[in-house]
Amino acid sequence: MRWLPGTKHIWLLPAIIAGAFAIGISSSCAQPVISLPPNILTPPWNVLRPFEPSVLPQLTDPDSLDPVAPEDTPVRGRVYPEYRAREIRVGDWMVNPSAAAGFRYDSNVFSTPSNPQSDIAARFDAAVLAHTLWERHGINISLVADNLTYKRHPGLNQTDATLLATGHYDIDHATQLLGAFKAAFLHDEVGSLTSPAGAVEPTPYSQLAGSLHLRKQFGRATASVGATVDSYNFGSTVAQNGSIINQDSRDGQIYVAHGRFDYAFSDKSAFFTSVEGNRRDLRGTPTDPLSSQGYRVLSGFDLEFTHLIKGEVGAGYMSQRFDSPTIGTVQGPAYRAMLTWSPSRRLDVYFNTEQVVTEASDTSTTGILARAFQLGFDYEFRPNVIMTTAATYERDRFQGEPRVDNVFMVDTQLKYLMNRVTSISFLYRFTRRDSNDPTANYDKHRFGISAAARF
Numbered sequence: 001m002r003w004l005p006g007t008k009h010i011w012l013l014p015a016i017i018a019g020a021f022a023i024g025i026s027s028s029c030a031q032p033v034i035s036l037p038p039n040i041l042t043p044p045w046n047v048l049r050p051f052e053p054s055v056l057p058q059l060t061d062p063d064s065l066d067p068v069a070p071e072d073t074p075v076r077g078r079v080y081p082e083y084r085a086r087e088i089r090v091g092d093w094m095v096n097p098s099a100a101a102g103f104r105y106d107s108n109v110f111s112t113p114s115n116p117q118s119d120i121a122a123r124f125d126a127a128v129l130a131h132t133l134w135e136r137h138g139i140n141i142s143l144v145a146d147n148l149t150y151k152r153h154p155g156l157n158q159t160d161a162t163l164l165a166t167g168h169y170d171i172d173h174a175t176q177l178l179g180a181f182k183a184a185f186l187h188d189e190v191g192s193l194t195s196p197a198g199a200v201e202p203t204p205y206s207q208l209a210g211s212l213h214l215r216k217q218f219g220r221a222t223a224s225v226g227a228t229v230d231s232y233n234f235g236s237t238v239a240q241n242g243s244i245i246n247q248d249s250r251d252g253q254i255y256v257a258h259g260r261f262d263y264a265f266s267d268k269s270a271f272f273t274s275v276e277g278n279r280r281d282l283r284g285t286p287t288d289p290l291s292s293q294g295y296r297v298l299s300g301f302d303l304e305f306t307h308l309i310k311g312e313v314g315a316g317y318m319s320q321r322f323d324s325p326t327i328g329t330v331q332g333p334a335y336r337a338m339l340t341w342s343p344s345r346r347l348d349v350y351f352n353t354e355q356v357v358t359e360a361s362d363t364s365t366t367g368i369l370a371r372a373f374q375l376g377f378d379y380e381f382r383p384n385v386i387m388t389t390a391a392t393y394e395r396d397r398f399q400g401e402p403r404v405d406n407v408f409m410v411d412t413q414l415k416y417l418m419n420r421v422t423s424i425s426f427l428y429r430f431t432r433r434d435s436n437d438p439t440a441n442y443d444k445h446r447f448g449i450s451a452a453a454r455f
Contacts, residue, residue: 074340075348075378075386083384083417085454092133100125102425102450109153110200111191111433113441121150123450139167155201155238158187174217178226182209191442193368193396193405196237196245203247204235222262230254232282249290252282268304272314273297284324292327294320294357296334311339311350320357326400330357330369346380369397376411384417405435423452 070080087094102123108116125146132139145161162184169177187202188195195203213226232254234247258276265271277295284290300314319331334355341349355371376390389412396405414426427448435441 070383071345074342075346075380076388078380078386080383083420086420088455089133093130094133096129096454098127098129098452098454100450100452102448104148104427104446104448107445108442109150109156109190111442111444113438116442116444117153119150119152119156121148121156123148123448125450125452136170137168139165141165156190158202158204160184160186162186176215178211178213178215180209180211182207191444196247197439198239198241199237199245200240201238203237203245205247205250206233207231220264222264223259225259226257228254228256228258230256249283249285249288252280252291255279255281262302268310270302271299272302272312273299274314288326289323292320292322294318294330296356298334298336300336308343309339309341311337313337313339318355318357322399324400328399330399332369348378349375350377351375369399371395386415388413388415403435403437403440405433405437405440408432408434421453421455423454425450425452 070078085096085098087096089095100123104121104123105118106121107118109119110117123146125144127142127144130141142164143162144164145159147159148157150156162182164180164182166178166180168179171177184207185204186207187204190199190202207230209228209230211226211228213224215222215224230253232251234250236247237245239245256276256278258274260272260274262270262272275295275297277293279293280291282290282292296316296318298314298316300312302312304310314337315333315335317332318334319329321329332355336354337352339351341351343349352374353372355369357369372392372394374390374392376388379387381387390410392407392409392411394405394407394409396407398404408431410428410430412428415423416425417423425448427446427450429444429446431442431444431446433440433442
């Protein structure tokens with residue numbers, strides 16, 4: 001799918017960008033480093049995530065190309081006409097509401113190394129996506145809310161909500177100005193790397209973010225520059241003994257400036273260079289400041305070998321200098337690869353790997369050098385039955401202390417589209433964290449089923 005101003009594909013962007021914005025500019029709070037493979041963003045929206053693979057420029061005259069059949073698109077984003085969601089037109093807007101309900105079983109809700117407690121939770125989700133129908137320019141809005149209600153442990157109940165607005169202004173046919181705004185109320189899950197030690201309830205926090213980007217295409221070359229401001233405000237959570245765990249030390253802002261340059265040798269190959277600089281002004285504590293500043297540079301190639309193997313491979317250098325002398329500077333080689341092999345029209349096999357510097361707030365605050373590897377596949381049993389499976393390994397090395405964690409995760413989802421409106425999904429996730437800190441070890445199984453309706 002290639003981006004052209006005013007095309008019918010623009011309605012897909014709010015959902016895609018929501019995930020991109022959440023894990024792109026807020027990666028310091030995301031665990032694990034690699035989750036299920038994201039949809040590759042089409043230009044110009046790939047400027048929101050400068051280290052992600054982007055679609056190559058269309059050098060061939062689009063009028064001379066045959067339409068791409070659904071079976072020739074990636075399995076994950078494949079949509080057949082008979083299962084395409086309906087939309088509601090309201091003046092110059094198209095609106096796409098959806099809702100889902102289901103249940104989830106968790107074998108270890110507190111992610112403890114011993115005496116695990118299981119529970120069942122009811123889950124309700126609702127979303128409204130809207131986009132303009134203007135011939136030039138455009139605005140996309142998404143509002144997403146989800147609620148988890150546990151049967152035996154009401155302290156784990158949580159409701160998250162996210163409002164995301166994005167827009168593009170077409171200065172000319174090759175130049176776009178893009179902006180985004182996000183307001184969200186979210187929670188850190190109990191047992192996650194960003195949840196404080198001993199917490200038995202999710203940690204609430206609010207997030208405000210804004211970004212502005214400029215993208216320009218010069219024939220075979222494409223350049224983009226942008227900046228993002230991300231602000232966090234954390235609430236308190238509860239420890240096992242009933243005491244309050246204050247998380248104000250995690251409040252603060254993250255400032256990011258970045259740029260990317262791509263040069264296409266052909267319709268199937270390109271060279272790229274991406275650079276990002278950041279300043280993380282996080283409050284921390286008087287004895288353990290969490291603020292830091294750093295940069296990351298990647299260069300590499302975006303390649304497509306026939307129709308079977310395609311993706312992007314990049315390598316470079318990264319450095320993050322923490323204000324805390326006990327953490328110091330975390331630096332070294334940086335790399336990222338996202339490759340997809342399609343041996344048949346019904347099967348996509350993908351491999352992802354990445355090394356980044358992040359941070360966690362536990363009983364103490366520290367920097368983390370995280371490296372992750374993922375292998376998975378998407379398989380189309382039928383046009384309306386898709387299975388996605390991914391196995392992920394992540395190694396988290398804590399800086400300033402001897403702790404090292406090894407995280408293993410398996411995700412599987414089976415989705416059945418009954419018709420244009422309704423679908424059913426079955427999910428399973430296994431997580432295992434092996435750490436030389438015995439209090440951080442745990443195993444967890446999750447099973448879920450949900451039914452969704454979209455209009």
